[in-house]
Amino acid sequence: MTLAETPNNTNSSNPFLTLNYESALESLGHDYYDEVAAAEFPQHILRWRNDALLPRLGLNPQIVKDEDFITAFGQFKGRKPLLALRYHGYQFGEYNSQLGDGRGFLYGQVRASDGQLYDFGTKGSGRTPYSRGGDGMLTLKGGVREVLAAEALHYLGVRTSRCLTMIETGLSLWRGDEPSPTRSSVMVRMGSSHIRFGTFERLHFFQRPDLTKKLLDHVIEQYYRHLVADKDKYALFYAELVKRVAELVAQWMAAGFCHAVLNTDNMSITGESFDYGPYAFIPTYDPYFTAAYFDYYRRYCYSQQPSICQLNLEMLQEPLKAVIDQSNLEAGLASFGEYYQAEYRSLMLKKLGFEQLPYPEADELLQMTIAFLQNSQVGYHQFFYEMARTFSHKWRDEPAFVMNDSDIVPGLGSSTGFDNWCVLYHKILNNFDLADMEKIAKNLAVYNPKTALLRPVIESTWESIAESDNWQPFYDLVQKLQSGY
Numbered sequence: 001m002t003l004a005e006t007p008n009n010t011n012s013s014n015p016f017l018t019l020n021y022e023s024a025l026e027s028l029g030h031d032y033y034d035e036v037a038a039a040e041f042p043q044h045i046l047r048w049r050n051d052a053l054l055p056r057l058g059l060n061p062q063i064v065k066d067e068d069f070i071t072a073f074g075q076f077k078g079r080k081p082l083l084a085l086r087y088h089g090y091q092f093g094e095y096n097s098q099l100g101d102g103r104g105f106l107y108g109q110v111r112a113s114d115g116q117l118y119d120f121g122t123k124g125s126g127r128t129p130y131s132r133g134g135d136g137m138l139t140l141k142g143g144v145r146e147v148l149a150a151e152a153l154h155y156l157g158v159r160t161s162r163c164l165t166m167i168e169t170g171l172s173l174w175r176g177d178e179p180s181p182t183r184s185s186v187m188v189r190m191g192s193s194h195i196r197f198g199t200f201e202r203l204h205f206f207q208r209p210d211l212t213k214k215l216l217d218h219v220i221e222q223y224y225r226h227l228v229a230d231k232d233k234y235a236l237f238y239a240e241l242v243k244r245v246a247e248l249v250a251q252w253m254a255a256g257f258c259h260a261v262l263n264t265d266n267m268s269i270t271g272e273s274f275d276y277g278p279y280a281f282i283p284t285y286d287p288y289f290t291a292a293y294f295d296y297y298r299r300y301c302y303s304q305q306p307s308i309c310q311l312n313l314e315m316l317q318e319p320l321k322a323v324i325d326q327s328n329l330e331a332g333l334a335s336f337g338e339y340y341q342a343e344y345r346s347l348m349l350k351k352l353g354f355e356q357l358p359y360p361e362a363d364e365l366l367q368m369t370i371a372f373l374q375n376s377q378v379g380y381h382q383f384f385y386e387m388a389r390t391f392s393h394k395w396r397d398e399p400a401f402v403m404n405d406s407d408i409v410p411g412l413g414s415s416t417g418f419d420n421w422c423v424l425y426h427k428i429l430n431n432f433d434l435a436d437m438e439k440i441a442k443n444l445a446v447y448n449p450k451t452a453l454l455r456p457v458i459e460s461t462w463e464s465i466a467e468s469d470n471w472q473p474f475y476d477l478v479q480k481l482q483s484g485y
């Protein structure tokens, strides 16, 4: 990664400006957005380019220059209109009608090689009519943290937006939660849609069922395309959204991820995860682990995530009632728990090495694993990684051999439930043939990478940047996350 200051670059040669942009959202009309102008920054230093995304845009990373990123996504040359999207949302349970893209806009929409429509959405690109008292900016640390979260989650199998690029912009910002003045950045996110639950909630607030229906038709056409011709498309849309969200939360939970701010303006109508602010990966299994320091009542703590997302889906029924029968909405939501449990069970079994197990055994193993992780407070990610690192077919011979080469076993007394867990794991292994052990070892390795994006890891990466402008640890960390190392 080279650092590049802005040279002259003509629009016609910039591959980002000649992408085949579609105006799906723009064509809905001005009820949904405001046209805005981007901020002009004193400096543009490319800090992150996500080359892994470029082939999906039909671009060869080798021919895309750093300056192409800068002119397109730091200077915002040659692209119009830039649309600040309008939305409201429930924030910590309170309805907020003063929201909307306050520091970002929809830069453009592009159909990727998978045939899906993607949004390029900015963060930190200047003030808009929705900035309220804010400066419209993103801190550099905020940009770094969002890049890292998205990459980590993506490679852990979570359905997430990604950051296409992040550019340092040379401003000094003042923030209550960072030593200030602090450096600034602008980030461009590639996600399936920036239409939020709160986008619909705003239309309900203004009592516009006509606009709700128009937006819903748009959402189904673009993001639930297989339902378009179905006579029950509205009911089926909601039922599928419930499934997507339930599965997404299960993915977070298995990954040990706490999003931190599950307000309805941070919930995507496509069921994709995005907006990585004060998030954290859990260090140990603590149901009450709360990532945001301002979440005084632990509303969005780790174990509350499924029920909060279910509640957000329930609140979304209010605007959707303009189009979808109440009975269909209720029937759709009723399956949330089932979808969640099925996905969570499946993902956790994979982390434990198994494609599947018979139900009673699977549930017993999961319950025992969670109870042990909670009682022992052994590192959540470390435990699974140690399973992967030390797995041996010898574990089939004796319960005492299970994980006996692991660094974390000394000190785990029987009171933590570890001994009983070993007995059960040993018993389950003996239901498999010796030939299956390789597959189990492979699952353990694939689903439990060594590098976990724990807070100390992020902080030490940030320290190198803050203290000596050394970006190598950041690039090394992204590389590790991407390679599952």
Ligand SMILES: Nc1ncnc2c1ncn2[C@@H]1O[C@H](COP(=O)(O)OP(=O)(O)OP(=O)(O)O)[C@@H](O)[C@H]1O
Binding pocket: 099, 100, 101, 102, 103, 104, 123, 130, 131, 132, 133, 134, 135, 136, 137, 138, 261, 265, 266, 274, 275, 276, 277
């Ligand atoms: N520095 C800022 N200046 C102006 N508005 C801001 C600023 N920070 C946050 N906001 C606005 O406050 C609201 C909540 O912010 P939140 O952090 O959830 O969103 P965001 O992170 O800015 O954007 P996104 O949800 O797209 O990731 C949004 O309306 C956002 O635009």
Ligand SMILES: [Mg+2]
Binding pocket: 265, 266, 275
């Ligand atoms: Mg947000």
